Amino acid sequence: MGEVLGVRQIKAILPQRYPMLMLDRVEVLSETTAWAVKNVSMNELYFQGHFPNHPIMPGVLQVEAMKQLGELLVRSKLxxxxxxDVYMRVLEKVKFRRPNNPGDRLKIEAEVTEFRDAEAVVKAKTFNNGGQTCEAIITLAVRPREGAREMPLLFNENDKHSETPMDVLRIMSLVPHRYPFLLIDNISMIDGEHIRAVxxxxxxxEIFAHCPDDYAVMPESLLCEISAQSGCACVLSRPENAGKIGYFMSIDRAESFAPILPGDQLVIDIDLPPGKSKFGKGSGTITVGGRVVFSITLMFAIVDA
Structure with a gap:
């Protein structure tokens, strides 16, 4: 048996706090391996109004749990x-295999497979009582906790206006996401296979409510969700998909290039070629002020609601 860490000890190592702390208890087995428990409860914030009549733990929060367990193992070295800021620089080979619902207990396993320069590579998996639910390879790196350095450019072509293709009410008519996990505000452009969301x-x-040391930064796991919701809104707006729902299936690769801070406007550009099956694959970028801060290639399934 290794060292068991409760919430107090976990918080002494990790900066994450409510509502983004995704580990309830940890056992450190060695310098490179650990496992953790995350109890999934209906009382958690993200279930409130999320996927009406079908509460489900967002897949990216499994990614966040894996990231946090890996971070716990490597923070003292990095x-x-x-x-x-220990951040998720690269996320690869993510597969969402089965859902987690209220009442499930999530087991998270992480193994550090490589240290290189100022980075660490972590292989991680999650399980519930039904079997494996997710897996990923995560490259963790460090960057300074730098704040904003310039004011944003206001009132550009991506700001909402009278001819915006989709406002948030139209988006909500297409996707099941709701507060606090509806993470796009409008769709500023749809051009065939290409969509631009904001x-x-x-x-x-809420995710910034208890950030330590006043360093509020958007978790990379949520950037994956923002990208997926943008793609789903586009695909579900197509007539042949009316009344259907989108599920996140996998992430081939995602990469973060810069921190995202309050006051930033994210512009999400996704290309989604029409598929011949219920599965859709897309790739895209997130930019802030014209600079690429995130890229992703992902897959989701379109199924009957």
Whole structure:
């Protein structure tokens, strides 16, 4: 048996706090391996109004749990002074295999397979009583906890206006996501296979409620969700998909290039070629002020609601 960490000890190592702390208890088995428990409860914030009549734990929160367990293992080596941001630089080979619902208990396993320069590679999996639910390869790296350096450019072509193709009410008529996990504000452009969505980041969002040291930064796992919701809104707006629902299936690769802070406007560009099956594959980028801050290639399934 290894060292068992409760919430107090976990918080002493990790900066994540409510509502984004995804580990309830951890057993550290060695310097490179650990497992953790995350109890899934209906009382959690993300279930409130999310997927009406079908509460389901967002898949990206499994990714966040894996990231946090890996971070717990490597933080002392990547950031011994505890002054930097340990972030998910690359996310690869993610497969969402089965859902987690209220009442499930999530087991998270992580193994550090490689240290290189100022990075660590972590292989991780999650399970519930029905079997494996998710897997991923995560590359963790460090960056300074830098704040905003310039004011955003306001009132550009992506801001909502009278001819915006989809406002949030139209988006909500297509996708089942609701507060606090509806993460796009409008669709500013649809051009055939290409969609452009917008997410305005504000410090009043729940995910920033208890950020330590006043360093509010958007988790990379949620950037995956923002990209997926943008793609789903586009695909579900097609007449042949009326009344259907989209499920996140996999992430081939996602990469983060810069932190995202309150006050940023995210512009999400996704290309979604029409598929011949119920599965859709897309790739895209997120930009802030014209600079690419995130890229992703993902797959989701379109099924009957």
């Amino acid at each position: 950031d011994p002074e505890g002054t930097q 997410k305005n980041i504000t410090v009043n969002e």
